[in-house]
Amino acid sequence: MTAIPLPYGDDPDTKGFWDATRDKRLVVQRCKACSHCQFPPHPFCAQCAHDETEWVEAAGRGQVWSFGIAHGPTLPGFQNLVPYPMIVVELEERPHIRMVGSLVAAPDASINSVPASAIRIGLPVDITFTAVSDDITLPRWMPRASESLKP
Amino acid sequence: MTDTIFLKDRTAIVGIGETAFGKAMAQSEEQLACMAIKAALDDAGISPSEVDGLCSLNMENVFQHDIARDLGMKEVTYYAQMPAGGHGGCGTVGHAAMAIATGQANVVVGWRSRKRSGRASRVWAQLEQRIQGSRDTWLRPWGIIRPVDEVGVMYTRYMHEFGATRDHLANVALAFRSHANRNSNAFMYAKPMSREDYFAARWVSEPLCLFDCCLETDGAIAFVVTSSERARDCRTRPVYIHAAAQGFDGGSAILANYFTADPMRSQAATCAKSLWRQSDFRASDIKVAQFYDAFTPEVFFTLEGYGFCGRGEGAAFTEDGGIALGGRLPVNTGGGSLSEVYLHGFNMISEGVKQMRGSSTGQVDNADCCFVSSSDLGPTSAVVLRN
Numbered sequence A: 001m002t003a004i005p006l007p008y009g010d011d012p013d014t015k016g017f018w019d020a021t022r023d024k025r026l027v028v029q030r031c032k033a034c035s036h037c038q039f040p041p042h043p044f045c046a047q048c049a050h051d052e053t054e055w056v057e058a059a060g061r062g063q064v065w066s067f068g069i070a071h072g073p074t075l076p077g078f079q080n081l082v083p084y085p086m087i088v089v090e091l092e093e094r095p096h097i098r099m100v101g102s103l104v105a106a107p108d109a110s111i112n113s114v115p116a117s118a119i120r121i122g123l124p125v126d127i128t129f130t131a132v133s134d135d136i137t138l139p140r141w142m143p144r145a146s147e148s149l150k151p
Numbered sequence B: 001m002t003d004t005i006f007l008k009d010r011t012a013i014v015g016i017g018e019t020a021f022g023k024a025m026a027q028s029e030e031q032l033a034c035m036a037i038k039a040a041l042d043d044a045g046i047s048p049s050e051v052d053g054l055c056s057l058n059m060e061n062v063f064q065h066d067i068a069r070d071l072g073m074k075e076v077t078y079y080a081q082m083p084a085g086g087h088g089g090c091g092t093v094g095h096a097a098m099a100i101a102t103g104q105a106n107v108v109v110g111w112r113s114r115k116r117s118g119r120a121s122r123v124w125a126q127l128e129q130r131i132q133g134s135r136d137t138w139l140r141p142w143g144i145i146r147p148v149d150e151v152g153v154m155y156t157r158y159m160h161e162f163g164a165t166r167d168h169l170a171n172v173a174l175a176f177r178s179h180a181n182r183n184s185n186a187f188m189y190a191k192p193m194s195r196e197d198y199f200a201a202r203w204v205s206e207p208l209c210l211f212d213c214c215l216e217t218d219g220a221i222a223f224v225v226t227s228s229e230r231a232r233d234c235r236t237r238p239v240y241i242h243a244a245a246q247g248f249d250g251g252s253a254i255l256a257n258y259f260t261a262d263p264m265r266s267q268a269a270t271c272a273k274s275l276w277r278q279s280d281f282r283a284s285d286i287k288v289a290q291f292y293d294a295f296t297p298e299v300f301f302t303l304e305g306y307g308f309c310g311r312g313e314g315a316a317f318t319e320d321g322g323i324a325l326g327g328r329l330p331v332n333t334g335g336g337s338l339s340e341v342y343l344h345g346f347n348m349i350s351e352g353v354k355q356m357r358g359s360s361t362g363q364v365d366n367a368d369c370c371f372v373s374s375s376d377l378g379p380t381s382a383v384v385l386r387n
């Protein structure tokens, strides 16, 4: 299978995020001065322009903010998986934080394992982690167990 | 500040040039660029040797020094490239106007030349195995690869918040196709489209189908700007650059605007504020407009961002032929990126000029000004042209 495009795990601005996902933890940046939390990570606090941030753990519970279904033609690494859903998740405890993700039926299941008919805005999801290379483990999301996958 | 120079009507577009539009054209991107620029200069009655300013987009493959050499330009004193590709088209008009108003140059050419097979044509298809840069890092590993994926996910949310449907997208695609059917230079000139055709099209990235996406075409378009004083001696009727603006909000992102506090707030809002501050015309005065339409939903965001309607009302604005000829605001009267040609919005600029000259194939009667904007999903730009 053709590999999917991955980030570098040692970029100074994002290393802490990928270090945490390798340990199956989801983290976001928190400003040491004003406690503002932000994602995606960047070098300064977007609220107060302070230059020191720390990584704090997020619960890994969220809901689908929006989604789409990709059909081909697309990159070779994804072409054999179409049609597959793409989701944006907002975190339950910090609704202003949104992350792009994949929706999977079970840990390590394929990114096309949840049928489009089972996806809706507001669908509760829980995090899971899939190692895709030595240095990169991707957070992915599963429909919450209490949610049936009925169309 | 007493020394501030305002752009209002100080400069004018005096020439436009367009190649034919097609697929797999024989000419190189460089040749197409030269053809369009030469045609624009001929239109204006200005010799290439008089050109001293050059403006383009950062996605342009043909460099300013190649253009200057190919066409025999002598001394080039101003050159600029706009960032963010299709978001910067109108920015090249603004830069040309600023360069002339501030004495940096006397005759400025802006151009866009593109072949789908060109080196930089489809950025997404050239992703490396390891991603560089913050934007791609937080999208690509999860399969949001193409611009259409990014915009599709935005539109699912838009439908959810504002009750819009795919029928509204069809309104856009059908209006622009009907305009292209009047324009013999448009790629889709001879291909009418029905609502049934729209709904029968294959998915590209749900909720967007093939007809929600712009064409993939070859071609080039150029324009020539000079001072309003000089413009009166040119071969054509001057089309004045009445207002020109750029803008973005901190935190906003190109296309995939998922991470900002209010993703459904049109990113054009900041540019709009600057534009209307400069303009004697208000949004309610505009009788014809050219919007960037790489994807149909962008039209709704643009309608809202520039105040042609309220937040969340963009989709409904297109009902009952609202943006078709004869509607309350005819948009993309030459067919747009969806049905005329995809050249990162430069056909919006040339169509705006045609409207002001009275020579459009979709001419709007009594239009005294034309609004033109670039892609509003990111750092954007817009102009108001007048005759």
Ligand SMILES: [Zn+2]
Pocket: A031, A032, A033, A034, A035, A036, A045, A046, A047, A048, A049, A050
């Ligand atoms: Zn802070």
